[in-house]
Amino acid sequence: MRLLYPALAPWFGCALLWTGAASAQVRAGADWATAGADAQRSFWLRSDPKISVERLRTPGFRLVWKIHASREPGPAITFNRYIGYRGFRSLAFVSAPGEVVAIDTDLGRKEWTKSLAANQPAGRAQGGCTGGAVQLSLPTTAEFPATPGGESRGRTGPAKSGVGEAGEGAATIAEIAARQAMLAASGSAPAKAGPRPEHLPMLVYALTPDGMLHSMYVSNGEEPAPPRPFLPPNSNARSLTVIDDTAYVVTSQGCNAPNAVWALKAASKEALHWSAPGSLAGDGAVAFGPDGTIYVSTTNGELVALDSATLQPKGAYRTGAQAFATPPVAFQYKTKTMTAAATTDRRLHFIDADALRGAGVAAAASGAPATWQDPAGARWIAAPSGDLIAAWKIADNGDEPALQTGWTSRGLGSPSTPIVINGVVFTASNSPSPVVFALDGGTGKELWNSGTTLAAPVRREALSGGNGQLYVATTDGTIYAFGFPIEH
DSSP states (O other): OOEEOTTOOHHHHHHHHTHHHHTTTSOTTTSOOSTTSSTTOOOEESOOSSOOHHHHTSSOOEEEEEEEOOSSOOOOEEEEEEEETTEEEEEEEEEETTEEEEEETTTTEEEEEEEOGGGOOSSOOOTTOOOSOOEEEOEEOSSBOOOTTSOOBSOOOOOOOSSOOTTSOOHHHHHHHHHHHHHHHTTSSOOOOOOOGGGOOOEEEEEOTTSEEEEEETTTOOOSSOOEEOSOTTOOEEEEEEETTEEEEEEOTTSSSOSEEEEEETTTTEEEEEEOSSOBSTTOOOEEOTTOOEEEEBTTSEEEEEOTTTOOEEEEEEOSSOOBOSOOEEEEETTEEEEEEEBTTSEEEEEETTTTEEEEEEOOOOSOOEEEEOTTSOEEEEEEETTEEEEEEEEEETTEEEEEEEEEOOOOSSBOOOEEETTEEEEEBOSSSOOEEEEETTTOOEEEEOTTOOOSOEEEEEEEEETTEEEEEETTSEEEEEEOOOOO
16 A cells, blocks of 8 residues: 555645535435445435335336436436525436536436536546546445434434524525635635535535546535546546545556555545455445445455555455455444355355455345345345346344345346335346336335336446436436426
């Protein structure tokens, strides 16, 4: 491990240090904040105002809008009930080569577009490197959110509002003051009094192909200060995640950077990286435990636990001979933190994350797992299994989990990693004539499908949700929103 860029400008600390308070606004379990929905990579939205198994059993779920966002859009991340000068807003943010697009999800229109084309490095990476992909994240938390029929685990504290206190003005006035304060800290403007940290504006973060980390106001895309170096240019970066005062990302495929986990810390103004032994499994994404421990799976059959502050290994679970094929997911089982990931022999390995002990269970899992908890408190795992989606229930076997067969879907045509919104399992067929399916998370019964609505194949892991809608990104640059229409 080595230290990089030890002298980041003071504004970056200002921009990131407040995210612990701001993350209360990005409500864990209700907003799709990063790759896989949350820091645990569960692919699960715990609650939703409109989508549920009961609602999907009735007619009315359909296409509500579609927008040509840009070429090669990434999955949407969502922020529900942002408080601005026009009242409550529900927003989705989509990355594309050279830009970020914000969408008003209630009205189905572009709110703003931020061009980052000037930040494209000269020449695209070769040999399968992504080069042009922009990674997005809203600030989130490593804590396990409260779940139906369960309890949250981790730090607790009062939520903080984005509205100023009496006499302080609206949130947009606070944004102006905060921007002036941050620019003053970087030497770009005269120092002026600003709001207290808990009233700083909400930011969305973007990592561009030149390796620079940007922070932008969710309200208009403006940047309070210049971007700062994070990665070597043209790295194959995945799964940007911002937690408290640190931004995390992974690089893979040896594209101008090692196969590694990276952290850009605000408080200490230094960037770290940990190089993996072998390659990172799947798309290389990591999962966070509630204490901030980072779990990463590798193709040499190790699931490594990293200290989030130093990126030093804390230990590892080893499968023996089999390579991991998917990134891990972290979840709570009774009082334990558990992780699960699939190996190349299609076994799911369940690992006590604290003790780093576990075992592989025959499950025929061929893709990354998603996990959720139903209202009765039962824990479920679902993953692609060839042409199907298979789901298993974790049975009560003392303190150790035992896997019980739950259900399998009908043939869906090489389905994508499932996502779960309030008990509804969504997946998309990976075919030239794609279809999105909604399944009952308790039985696997098909509740709805998109029919012939989609005009182009669905991008890899391009399903997300929030704000009462399901979002689908296709290869022709279109974002589709499905939901229950509302009156405007």
